[in-house]
Amino acid sequence: MATITILGTGNVGQHLAKALHSAGHHIVQIYNRTPAHWQELMSFLPKTTQFTTHLAQLLPHTGLYLIAVADDAVAAVSQTMPAVPGVVAHTSGATPMSTLAKHPRRGIFYPLQTFTAAHTVHFEQVPFCIDALLPADAAFLQNIARTLSPRVYAITDEQRRILHVAAVFANNFTNHLLAIADDICQTNGVPFEILKPLIAETLKKTEQQPPRNVQTGPAKRADVHTITQHLQLLETQPQYRHLYRILSESIAKMYHGNLKLPFPE
Amino acid sequence: MATITILGTGNVGQHLAKALHSAGHHIVQIYNRTPAHWQELMSFLPKTTQFTTHLAQLLPHTGLYLIAVADDAVAAVSQTMPAVPGVVAHTSGATPMSTLAKHPRRGIFYPLQTFTAAHTVHFEQVPFCIDALLPADAAFLQNIARTLSPRVYAITDEQRRILHVAAVFANNFTNHLLAIADDICQTNGVPFEILKPLIAETLKKTEQQPPRNVQTGPAKRADVHTITQHLQLLETQPQYRHLYRILSESIAKMYHGNLKLPFPE
Numbered sequence A, B: 001m002a003t004i005t006i007l008g009t010g011n012v013g014q015h016l017a018k019a020l021h022s023a024g025h026h027i028v029q030i031y032n033r034t035p036a037h038w039q040e041l042m043s044f045l046p047k048t049t050q051f052t053t054h055l056a057q058l059l060p061h062t063g064l065y066l067i068a069v070a071d072d073a074v075a076a077v078s079q080t081m082p083a084v085p086g087v088v089a090h091t092s093g094a095t096p097m098s099t100l101a102k103h104p105r106r107g108i109f110y111p112l113q114t115f116t117a118a119h120t121v122h123f124e125q126v127p128f129c130i131d132a133l134l135p136a137d138a139a140f141l142q143n144i145a146r147t148l149s150p151r152v153y154a155i156t157d158e159q160r161r162i163l164h165v166a167a168v169f170a171n172n173f174t175n176h177l178l179a180i181a182d183d184i185c186q187t188n189g190v191p192f193e194i195l196k197p198l199i200a201e202t203l204k205k206t207e208q209q210p211p212r213n214v215q216t217g218p219a220k221r222a223d224v225h226t227i228t229q230h231l232q233l234l235e236t237q238p239q240y241r242h243l244y245r246i247l248s249e250s251i252a253k254m255y256h257g258n259l260k261l262p263f264p265e
Helices: A011-022 A038-042 A071-080 A135-146 A157-187 A192-208 A224-233 A238-256 B011-022 B038-042 B071-080 B135-146 B157-187 B192-208 B224-233 B238-256
Strands: A003-007 A026-031 A050-052 A064-067 A087-090 A106-111 A128-132 A152-154 B003-007 B026-031 B050-052 B064-067 B087-090 B106-111 B128-132 B152-154
Touching (some): A003 A011, A011 A026, A011 A038, A087 A135, A106 A135, A128 A135, A128 A157, A135 A152, A157 A238, A157 B192, A157 B224, A157 B238, A192 B157, A224 B157, A238 B157, A238 B238, B011 B026, B038 B050, B064 B135, B106 B135, B106 B157, B128 B135, B135 B152, B157 B192
Parallel strands (some): A026 A050, B003 B026, B003 B064, B064 B087, B087 B106
Antiparallel strands (some): A106 A128, B106 B128
């Protein structure tokens, strides 16, 4: 079991502190620039865990220093914190390992999941993307990740950047399309509720088969008549109409080569 | 229990024939222009069920004639079939009730779900959208739908058209975004598998809260730095780059009013 300092008490820092403690690791210190969430963390961490708002007061040890702050604060925390004998890793999907260049033992400990305050995180289902400058440190970080989840992947900076873009499509953009569907329903007095089983079924399918193979709908069928009707219905919502058109064209391109659907902008 | 004739033995017709028979209804006749899937249907329907490839041979009864053919074939089947004493309803989300104008007792029996050959349909989770010209016929169709599912909704032509558009966003377009995420991963040698728990979590959230309230990601945070990096990574896939830009702008618009993200086309 490892000795761990956690820097940052936002969503990711809090959830990881709890999970790592529960997995038997020794959380020696929690840093945050303000005492945010300290009370909550104190309620389950051992009395020996120290808390600080000063990076200069970080305790030296040969374990893990986990930087779990906002993407744009990783660089500042890494540079301001003292040199330490342990491995310094961050949890960001978008930040290169070179941001930690001050620390010779550096790495990545990136849980690829969407964290929301209101939802419990089941870490055993969270994929961990691990990287490190030194092979021994990569093994060290992988071993820690495996105490939380069986899904541990060795992922380079370049691969992690690609995963992050793909995750934006798979999570942020799909969620936005659901929000649009909800908005279209509400604007027209139709219960969005009716669509929920459809959404669940769509996802269930793509867990079992490549999403490309289970595509359905008017654009997949190149059913220009239905698409034209839908565009007419969206006339009062030009932004959604535009998206409908662009996404239908993108589907048509994926399944019918360069076929352009002949409907007006 | 109702007497039912089913017209069409595609995915929807087949699944409904099985489910309606299992629910205790009397399937008197199956029509299809070719004997497609007859053998399969004969294996579980009673020996008394008749099969025909000729609309002129439809048996007259006062129950339900369910037209479950492709959207663009509904009109032709409705007009070619003889006048019947029962209720004529179709299962299409995109076709107005007026398409059945030949029949004074007409209605809609629309199961809002995505049907794929390889997947079993759990009708108890399928919402049925019901409409009819005559109130008594609407009640008749609702009663039949309730033998298959507790989710039965009275939905007008106008509402059904809106639901169909919203369903394209919620199902077809989200599935397409997952296919793009898969493609981005494969093109760059990263396992798409890693994203599956994220996708599952996104959907789980939106079942519990309005999707608008659980939006995350760089566009929601107006994190122009990350968006710019992502657009650079997508430079070799201009189609996906364009979609990334349009969808990010749409998210920014939903959460930040008219703010335009200042990154290049």
